[in-house]
Each structure stands twice: as structure tokens, then as C-alpha cells.
Amino acid sequence: xxxxxxxxxxxxxxxxxxxxxxxxxxxxxxxxxxxxxxxxxxxxxxxxxxxxxxxxxxxxxxxxxxxxxxxxxxxxxxxxxxxxxxxxxxxxxxxxxxxxxxxxxxxxxxxxxxxxxxxxxxxxxxxxxxxxxxxxxxxxxxxxxxxxxxxxxxxxxxxxxxxxxxxxxxxxxxxxxxxxxxxxxxxxxxxxxxxxxxxxxxxxxxxxxxxxxxxxxxxxxxxxxxxxxxxxxxxxxxxxxxxxxxxxxxxxxxxxxxxxxxxxxxxxxxxxxxxxxxxxxxxxxxxxxxxxxxxxxxxxxxxxxxxxxxxxxxxxxxxxxxxxxxxxxxxxxxxxxxxxxxxxxxxxxxxxxxxxxxxxxxxxxxxxxxxxxxxxxxxxxxxxxxxxxxxxxxxxxxxxxxxxxxxxxxxxxxxxxxxxxxxxxxxxxxxxxxxxxxxxxxxxxxxxxxxxxxxxxxxxxxxxxxxxxxxxxxxxxxxxxxxxxxxxxxxxxxxxxxxxxxxxxxxxxxxxxxxxxxxxxxxxxxxxxxxxxxxxxxxxxxxxxxxxxxxxxxxxxxxxxxxxxxxxxxxxxxxxxxxxxxxxxxxxxxxxxxxxxxxxxxxxxxxxxxxxxxxxxxxxxxxxxxxxxxxxxxxxxxxxxxxxxxxxxxxxxxxxxxxxxxxxxxxxxxxxxxxxxxxxxxxxxxxx
Amino acid sequence: xxxxxxxxxxxxxxxxxxxxxxxxxxxxxxxxxxxxxxxxxxxxxxxxxxxxxxxxxxxxxxxxxxxxxxxxxxxxxxxxxxxxxxxxxxxxxxx
Numbered sequence: 001x002x003x004x005x006x007x008x009x010x011x012x013x014x015x016x017x018x019x020x021x022x023x024x025x026x027x028x029x030x031x032x033x034x035x036x037x038x039x040x041x042x043x044x045x046x047x048x049x050x051x052x053x054x055x056x057x058x059x060x061x062x063x064x065x066x067x068x069x070x071x072x073x074x075x076x077x078x079x080x081x082x083x084x085x086x087x088x089x090x091x092x093x094x095x096x097x098x099x100x101x102x103x104x105x106x107x108x109x110x111x112x113x114x115x116x117x118x119x120x121x122x123x124x125x126x127x128x129x130x131x132x133x134x135x136x137x138x139x140x141x142x143x144x145x146x147x148x149x150x151x152x153x154x155x156x157x158x159x160x161x162x163x164x165x166x167x168x169x170x171x172x173x174x175x176x177x178x179x180x181x182x183x184x185x186x187x188x189x190x191x192x193x194x195x196x197x198x199x200x201x202x203x204x205x206x207x208x209x210x211x212x213x214x215x216x217x218x219x220x221x222x223x224x225x226x227x228x229x230x231x232x233x234x235x236x237x238x239x240x241x242x243x244x245x246x247x248x249x250x251x252x253x254x255x256x257x258x259x260x261x262x263x264x265x266x267x268x269x270x271x272x273x274x275x276x277x278x279x280x281x282x283x284x285x286x287x288x289x290x291x292x293x294x295x296x297x298x299x300x301x302x303x304x305x306x307x308x309x310x311x312x313x314x315x316x317x318x319x320x321x322x323x324x325x326x327x328x329x330x331x332x333x334x335x336x337x338x339x340x341x342x343x344x345x346x347x348x349x350x351x352x353x354x355x356x357x358x359x360x361x362x363x364x365x366x367x368x369x370x371x372x373x374x375x376x377x378x379x380x381x382x383x384x385x386x387x388x389x390x391x392x393x394x395x396x397x398x399x400x401x402x403x404x405x406x407x408x409x410x411x412x413x414x415x416x417x418x419x420x421x422x423x424x425x426x427x428x429x430x431x432x433x434x435x436x437x438x439x440x441x442x443x444x445x446x447x448x449x450x451x452x453x454x455x456x457x458x459x460x461x462x463x464x465x466x467x468x469x470x471x472x473x474x475x476x477x478x479x480x481x482x483x484x485x486x487x488x489x490x491x492x493x494x495x496x497x498x499x500x501x502x503x504x505x506x507x508x509x510x511x512x513x514x515x516x517x518x519x520x521x522x523x524x525x526x527x528x529x530x531x532x533x534x535x536x537x538x539x540x541x542x543x544x545x546x547x548x549x550x551x552x553x554x555x556x557x558x559x560x561x562x563x564x565x566x567x568x569x570x571x572x573x574x575x576x577x578x579x580x581x582x583x584x585x586x587x588x589x590x591x592x593x594x595x596x597x598x599x600x601x602x603x604x605x606x607x608x609x610x611x612x613x614x615x616x617x618x619x620x621x622x623x624x625x626x627x628x629x630x631x632x633x634x635x636x637x638x639x640x641x642x643x644x645x646x647x648x649x650x651x652x653x654x655x656x657x658x659x660x661x662x663x664x665x666x667x668x669x670x671x672x673x674x675x676x677x678x679x680x681x682x683x684x685x686x687x688x
Numbered sequence: 689x690x691x692x693x694x695x696x697x698x699x700x701x702x703x704x705x706x707x708x709x710x711x712x713x714x715x716x717x718x719x720x721x722x723x724x725x726x727x728x729x730x731x732x733x734x735x736x737x738x739x740x741x742x743x744x745x746x747x748x749x750x751x752x753x754x755x756x757x758x759x760x761x762x763x764x765x766x767x768x769x770x771x772x773x774x775x776x777x778x779x780x781x782x783x
Contacts, residue, residue: 193741197776211778216745219719219753224711224742229777 008320010051011104014060015097017044019385022093025086026387035075041089042071048096050244057103060096063117067092070124084127090388091120176239177207179258182231182249184215193227196249200233203245207234227253321412324374331368332644336663338364339641343666368642372411379455379464380406382415386426386453393430396437398447401426404454410462414552417532418464421525425466425548426451428522433470433546443543445469458551461534461576467547473498473540498538502526525550530676531659533574535626559645561662563638563670564621567612570670571634572643572662573621577675579629580622581637594631596622602630602682609657609681625675630682632673645672657681689717697728702736706743718750727759734765739773748782 021044024037045068052060067089073079095116102109109117200206210232217228235242246255338361345357383403390401434449441447452467478497482489489497502522525548529536534552553559553576561572562581582596594603601622607614619637623630643662648655659674690701706714731747747763754761766774766783774780 194773194776197778201776209778213748213752213779213782216749216752218756219715219722219746219749222715222745222749224715224746225708227741228745229741231778 007055007104009318010055011100012318014048014051014100017048018093018097018100019381020044022090022388023384025089025093026391028081028086038071038075038081042068042075045071050240052103053240059109060099060103063092063096063099067096079127082127088120088123088127090391091116091123095120175236177234177236178239178242179232179234180246181256181258182229182233182253183256184226184228184230185254186226193229193249193253200235200245204242205236207236209233319374321375324371324412327371328375331364331371334364335368335642335644339664340666365642375412376409377412377415378406379408379410379415382419383453383455386422389423389426390430390451393427397430397434397449398437399430399434399449399451402450402452404452405456408455408457408462410455410552414462414532417528418550418552421528421536421550422453422464422466424522424525426453429466429468429470429546433468433472435471439471443471462552463549464552465547465549467545469545472542472544472546473501473538474542498540501538502536530674533659533675535676537626559643561641561643561672562621563641563664564619564634565636565638566606566610566634567614569610569612570638570664570668571606572670572672573623573632573675574672575640577623577625578621579624582620582622584618584620584633594620596631599629602679603633604630604678604682605633607633607635609678623675623678625679628679630679632678643670643672689714691721693724693726696726697730698725699730699732700725701732701734702747704735705738706736706746707738707740708742711742711746715746718746722750722753722757725754725759729754729759729761731761731763732765733763733770734767737767737769739770741777744773744777744779748779751782 021041024040024044028034028037045064049061049064049068052058052064070079070088074081074085079085095113098113098116099109102113197209212230212232213228215228215230216222222228237245249255341357342361345353380403383406386403387401390399429451434451435443435445437447440449449469452465454467455462455464457463475494475497478500479489482492482497482500487500492500502525526536529550529552532552534550537549537551538546539549540546560575562575562578564571564573580596584594592603594601605614606612614633614635618633618635620631620633621637623632645660646662647660648658652658657674657677658671659677660672662670662672664670689703690699692699692701702714731750733747736743751761751763763783771780771783774783
């Protein structure tokens with residue numbers, strides 16, 4: 001098999017399995033063994049082992065095999081599911097994730113990875129010996145049951161011996177004659193059975209295939225997307241390879257494994273007296289459903305459902321996100337070219353052309369919207385990754401992470417960019433926000449604290465909030481800290497004081513821990529969110545908790561804007577900030593404020609700010625951000641248009657007042673204004 | 689689909705596709721005419737070049753229904769593609 005063709009798919013599927021494995025672990029309650037969860041863990045490890053061995057990735061296959069052995073011990077009750085064991089499983093997941101990445105990139109394992117592997121081994125042996133000694137103390141195992149003076153080395157040797165024995169047994173079982181049936185399960189087929197049978201014949205030594213059409217319904221009752229044929233297959237194969245292969249069709253039909261299996265040296269194309277196979281360790285979904293009867297009832301009449309409201313797997317396609325990004329780029333170019341075309345057509349005033357152009361523009365809008373929808377992902381899967389972070393950082397605190405609004409959809413790029421801010425806020429909440437168990441008892445609070453991570457759509461924005469029920473923000477501490485840093489806090493209200501937390505290097509934490517406390521986390525949060533054209537809001541009540549909300553645009557790639565010019569430079573204001581456009585008679589002296597219907601607004605002259613020579617006739621744009629209004633003075637107002645956001649080069653990322661650029665229909669560059677940045681400039685000017 | 693009613697039999701010629709996306713339509717058309725078929729039906733598959741499992745099941749189901757109505761049915765002129773698909777699915781003896 002050509003691995004290169006499938007390695008992306010292998011990596012994606014293995015990552016999904018490892019994520020499921022991690023989620024299952026984090027959902028498990030310490031000390032309580034839910035058989036379903038343990039089965040799920042086992043299945044993940046087993047499937048990874050199977051896929052890896054199919055691609056010849058022995059290191060992954062061996063590692064998942066060892067993991068499978070440990071899970072088996074938990075399943076058999078030989079190991080109890082303590083917090084340490086859960087942590088060991090989580091560490092193993094990290095190691096496997098790293099290993100998969102290395103193997104896919106065909107890199108040799110690094111020294112650090114080798115050390116991690118050794119560490120995991122030691123950790124496992126120490127866990128086994130600790131649990132054994134605890135069992136002795138509790139009288140579950142008598143000293144006589146344990147080998148006398150069993151050293152760690154003995155345990156290691158014993159484990160290796162067990163592993164070797166198992167490998168020998170597995171090798172002996174390699175080639176088998178296996179019987180199985182494929183029958184109607186009233187499932188709609190998502191995998192074409194023709195391809196399945198074609199591959200089956202190519203990949204395995206077939207002894208016989210018998211087919212029956214007894215289950216087939218007559219024309220009036222036939223459901224065209226259900227598989228009705230019944231097959232009885234006998235072949236020679238490696239068990240694990242066949243299990244993996246059969247997964248291809250198990251979503252479309254029912255697979256029933258026969259119990260008569262001839263093993264190893266007994267293989268003969270004319271089946272001899274079969275041996276009955278005892279419990280095999282395989283737990284793939286196929287084997288799990290293994291019924292006790294030797295042959296299925298072919299005569300059983302299927303009763304197909306008239307209509308099924310369930311979602312079919314075949315309705316979805318797995319597409320690489322880079323392909324969608326390429327499409328967005330092309331559509332972006334289409335939007336730009338369309339604007340150019342608009343310029344030309346407006347000059348000609350040809351009615352027929354104008355009509356066609358309108359149709360074309362609407363079509364481009366539809367494609368643009370549809371493609372943007374493809375980029376939308378549900379937040380649930382990414383949010384659930386934070387369970388691990390909470391688990392790792394909570395230490396002695398009893399904290400649960402509650403996720404709300406899992407189905408809320410957000411642009412993939414926005415999602416990627418808010419992972420860091422969420423991580424920072426969660427770290428702060430766990431380390432500083434939530435009290436120690438002693439403090440919570442003293443404050444009459446429940447011992448278990450809850451952090452709610454939620455997402456909801458609000459018009460064209462999405463609001464991601466993190467709420468904790470901790471001690472809240474100590475405004476007095478902020479004031480004290482601000483005074484020591486020379487900040488004038490006399491005129492500041494609570495909202496402004498809270499905003500100080502987002503200043504670089506500002507921290508009220510009394511000690512710096514490994515988790516947080518240096519005062520840079522919240523600064524990064526604000527910068528990242530503002531770079532996404534969003535803003536952060538903080539609400540806090542002493543002793544009741546804190547809520548930090550990030551207001552973000554739903555999408556980033558293509559947006560609506562208002563085009564204006566100042567001198568020879570074009571500027572774009574994202575449309576959501578624009579409230580009004582007005583004529584403006586420039587006074588002789590510079591003003592920092594503008595009176596609008598009895599309201600005094602801060603004023604920013606773009607010409608002054610960017611050192612541009614402005615023309616005499618000026619216009620004003622009234623902008624609003626977080627309910628705060630201000631005015632900017634420009635030369636010309638050119639109207640609304642759709643624009644494709646192009647990030648600025650690294651050199652220009654720190655520019656104040658500008659956060660990206662776009663290309664106009666004429667091919668000219670226009671700068672996208674950073675409205676939150678401008679508002680703080682306006683505020684500072686007014687104060688002066 | 690082409691239906692030719694002759695004196696002693698009916699010749700039913702399927703079009704070039706019988707796949708999941710059009711099999712339901714074909715089934716509907718067949719159900720409209722099936723009761724008008726005479727005692728002998730010739731199912732001509734010479735034009736059928738694109739066929740998947742749902743198409744195979746449709747043909748087999750049609751044959752089963754006609755047999756239940758005590759009508760004789762023969763497949764004639766099966767194209768190579770049809771033969772290949774039936775062979776892969778171990779159903780060649782139905783041709």
C-alpha cells in the first residue's frame with residue numbers, strides 16, 4: 001500500500017481517535033469504572049494499532065499494543081482506575097500524538113521522545129507496584145501472593161516476558177481460515193459493496209463466497225439505498241487485517257463472524273476439522289457485535305424503515321482546510337476583479353452589461369457566502385480540548401469545566417486564533433480566580449467550582465465567554481498596583497480600572513506561579529482579540545466570580561466596509577463601526593472634539609494621524625465601538641463595498657490605527673482602520 | 689428506459705445508468721408499467737454501462753417481482769460492464 005497517499009487521512013483519523021480517547025478519560029470519574037468507557041479506550045488503542053500496523057508503522061503499533069495491555073488490566077480489575085492511572089493514560093496519549101506526528105513526517109524519534117517513553121515505562125511500573133502494595137495493606141492481596149523481594153527489575157522482566165509470550169501467541173495465530181457473513185441490516189450503504197468485494201478478492205485468499213438474494217424485496221417495497229444481499233465468505237487472512245478491512249462495510253451491512261476458525265499450521269484450502277477459537281483480545285466494533293450462533297439466519301425477512309430521519313455518514317465529505325483557503329483566495333480575487341469591472345461598466349452605462357453585471361455580482365455574493373459557510377466549524381470539539389487543560393492545572397482544587405453552546409459555528413481561522421486567549425483566561429481563572437478548597441469552605445461556597453466556557457451568536461458577531469464562580473476581581477488591589485506603577489487612578493471608574501488588567505506587565509498576583517501571574521497573559525488576550533477586530537469585556541463581582549467575554553466577528557476573510565480617502569491614501573472602515581457620514585467645514589485651528597446634535601464627540605483627523613496632506617473639503621465619519629462614539633475626519637467618502645482582508649507584513653503589524661490592508665478594484669492598496677485603536681487615540685487626545 | 693411491446697413478449701431496454709442517484713426514478717417508472725407486461729419479458733442490458741449495487745439490486749428485484757407474478761424473464765445482451773459487476777458480486781448466474 002502506498003502510504004504517502006493515505007498518510008494525511010491516517011494522521012487525521014488517529015488524531016480523532018486520540019482526542020476521543022482523551023475525552024473519555026477526562027469524563028471518567030476517578031475510581032469508578034464504567035465498562036463502556038473502558039471499552040471505548042480499548043477500542044481507540046486497538047484501532048490505532050490496527051491502522052498503524054497496516055501502514056507498517058511498528059513503533060506506533062507497538063506503543064498502542066502496550067497501552068492496550070494496560071487498559072486490559074484495568075478492564076480485568078487487576079489495576080484500579082486511580083487518578084495516577086488516568087494521568088498515565090493521558091501522558092501516553094501525548095506520547096502517541098507526538099509519535100504519530102513523527103512517523104507521518106518520517107522522522108526518527110528524538111532523544112526527548114525516547115526519554116518520555118522510558119519515563120512512561122517507569123511510571124507504569126511504579127503504579128503497578130504501588131497498587132500491589134496498597135492491595136497488600138488493605139488485605140486484598142496477601143504477602144504470599146506477591147513474589148518475595150520483587151524488585152523493579154523483576155517487574156520489568158516479568159512484563160517483558162508477558163509481552164513476549166503474547167507476541168509468540170499472536171504470531172502463531174497469524175494466518176487463519178475465517179468464516180463470516182455479510183447480511184442486510186436495514187442500513188443505507190455508504191460504501192459501495194462492489195469496491196468492497198473487488199478489494200476483498202484482491203487482498204485475501206478466498207476459499208468460497210456464497211451469495212443469496214432471499215432478503216431482496218419486491219419492486220414495490222425495495223429501498224434503493226439499502227444493502228439486501230446475503231453473503232457467506234470463507235477465506236484465509238490475518239485476523240487483525242480482516243477486522244480492519246471489514247470496517248469498510250460494517251456501516252452498510254451486518255457482519256457476523258463465524259466461530260469455526262482454523263489456526264496456524266492447520267491451514268488448508270479444503271477446511272479440516274475446525275478448532276473453536278477462544279476469547280481473542282480483539283475488540284473492534286466488528287468483533288464486539290459477535291453473536292453466539294455459528295451461522296446467521298438467511299431467511300429472516302428484513303423490515304425496512306419507510307423513511308429515516310437520521311443523518312447519513314455519506315452526506316459529509318472530509319476536505320483539507322487548505323483547499324477551502326485556496327477557494328477563499330480565489331473568491332477574494334473574484335470580488336476584487338468584480339469591483340474593477342463595476343468601475344468600467346459604470347463608465348460605459350451599457351444597460352445590458354449592467355444587467356448581466358448585476359446577475360454576476362449576485363452569483364459571486366452567493367458563492368462567497370456559501371464558501372464562508374464551509375469554513376464554519378462548531379466550537380464544541382475545540383472547546384472540549386480545554387477539559388484537559390483544566391484537568392492538568394487544577395491541582396488540589398475541585399474544578400469542572402462546563403461547555404455551553406457547543407453547536408455554535410465560527411470561522412475556522414477565528415477559532416484557531418482564540419485558542420491562546422481562552423487558554424490564558426482559563427489559566428488565570430484556575431490559578432487566581434478560583435479559591436483554594438479551604439477558602440471556599442470559609443466563604444460558604446460549594447467545594448466544587450465551575451468554569452463555564454460558552455459561545456453564542458449575536459448578529460454578525462460571536463461572543464465567547466469564560467465565567468468562573470471564584471473570588472472575583474479585587475478592584476482595591478488593582479488600584480494599589482496602579483498607584484505603585486504611577487498610574488493616576490483618581491478619575492477612573494470600575495470599568496476603566498478593570499481595563500488596566502489588559503495593560504502589558506500589569507498583574508495583581510502576589511506570586512508568580514508556573515501557570516500565570518507575570519501580567520502579560522491578559523495583554524496578549526486583548527491584542528489577539530483586537531487583531532481579530534473584536535473586543536474583550538470584563539464583568540466581575542467580588543466573591544461571586546468573573547466573566548470575561550470576547551466579542552468576535554463571525555468571519556475574517558471577506559468583509560463589508562466603508563471606503564474613504566484622505567489625500568492620496570484610501571482607507572476602509574469595517575462597516576459594523578460606521579454610524580453616520582457628515583459634511584465637515586474644517587475650522588482654521590485644530591480641534592480635538594466635534595459637536596454632534598448636542599453631543600460632544602472625540603475627533604481624530606486621519607491626515608494628522610498619518611501625516612497626510614489633506615484637501616480642503618472634508619467629511620466626517622461617526623464611528624461607534626462598544627457603545628463609545630467618536631468622529632474621524634477624512635477628505636472623501638466613497639461608499640460601501642466588499643473587501644478581502646490581506647494581512648500586513650511583519651514590519652507593519654505594530655502600526656497604530658491600522659490592522660490590515662485590502663486591494664481595490666482599481667488595483668490600488670487601501671488600509672483597513674483599526675477602530676478600537678483609533679478610539680483610544682481619540683480618548684487620549686480629549687484628555688489632553 | 690425503452691419499452692417495446694411485441695406480440696409474444698415485452699422488451700424492456702434499460703438506459704445507460706442504473707446507479708444510486710437514478711435507481712429510485714427507474715423503480716418508479718418500472719412500477720408504472722409492470723402490470724402491463726406480458727407473460728414473457730426480455731430485459732435488454734446492452735445500453736447499460738454504468739451500474740452500482742443499487743442498480744444490481746433493482747434488476748434482481750424486478751426479476752423477482754416478475755417471477756412472483758409468474759412471468760418469465762430473461763436478461764439479454766448484457767454489456768461487459770454489467771457482466772463485470774455481476775461477476776464481482778458473485779451474481780453471474782443471474783445473467
